[in-house]
Amino acid sequence: MRGHGFLIANYVRGDSVIHRTPLWLKFLVVVACGTASFLIVDWAVSLAIFAVMCGLFLLSGAGVRRLLRAIWMVAPILLVIGLFQWWQLGGPTAARIVVNILVCVVAASVLTATTPVQDLLDGVVSLAKPFRRLGADPERFALTIAVMLRSIPFIAGAFSDVRDSARARGLERNPRALVLPVFITTVAYARQTGDALAARGLGEAEEIPEKS
């Protein structure tokens, strides 16, 4: 399978201010950006926040190329959304929605580019600890995030491969030739991943020592 693009940036080693910022604060910024996307009504404000998030990304030292790549990966989807919203609700609203999505993508990229995945998973485990009282296993929450991070680029790569295969057979205009193989590949991948995790003993409920 070909190399996969990813919607959000992978971890980049560094010692910037952003790298040293506590995980909870970075996480709060991501949550705040997501919440703000529902509340902001002026596209100029969205654009200003987008500029700030881009500035934070660059401050982390992750580089312009990674930033552009993260944006480029969502560009086709944003184009479709933007055109549709323009047609339905007009230019300013379309611009606000598109820029708000970009804010979320860049904010998530700042988090993932400056936080090692294991630290991210440890953070998820800490956040999920209260659910232990309800019988949930916090490690499973972390594993779910890990699998999600891994699955998105896989599906993107599967789509690229299938599109190339369809082109080679002159079927690029046939949606069934694109969608069905991706669907089947994804289901097979899910099963393989499940087997691989089970084989490594990951995802099994943690043994809680009995109280004496």
Add this chain to the structure above:
Amino acid sequence: MNLISFSRVSVRVVVDGRDAPKTLLHDFSLELSERRIGVIGANGSGKSTLLRLLNGLVEPSAGTVTVGGADTVTDVRRVRGNVGFVFTDPLSQLVMPTGREDVELSLRRSVKNSKERAARAESVLDRFGLLHLADQSIYELSGGERQLLALAAVLAVNPGVLVLDEPSTLLDLRNRELLRRTLAGLDQQVIMSTHDLDLALDMDRVLVVESGRIVFDGGAAEGVALYRALCAASLGELPHESAPR
């Protein structure tokens, strides 16, 4: 070495459109205690099913499988702690974006302290000569490097038994040799299915599986010779017109 025991085991699956279940493995009993065990046979013969029984990925329809005394159905957690499994395609096995992260993921259950976990992962990667690739995307690695990485991630938790399902199928000659040398240096009991008959000849004991039955159990040289004969016989049954040109 762990004693692996199959007692009156068979595996059947229900297949759509068929009245009777399909038998993947017919009733057999075995005890395995050798250090290196090979499983050879044609595609679809039941090799993978046999290996998957070893850590509970497949449950027997009848009979019991135990590894080091632990039942693979009723004590699957203990079994999986003791039996590492390496798949044919390392990409389906590696869950994290980089090698370092994947090895750390393996260690999450056993090592709770993140600094200690990172140090252990570093040591494992160093042992396999993969430290320089630790932070590269798994997609940037060669097939051999990925397979070694998958192996390292499994061995990070130090299982007693290592099961490998056709580990060299996707590898070129150089990487195959690299894998062979790595496997030869392991302390673990190794059980491996393979189409690489040179690799099979390194084994202490070889099982030949044919249509869901173990048709040979013995020395590597005799097992490989029998498998070659079976292949030759099956080709002889094909009409010449159907052979690819």
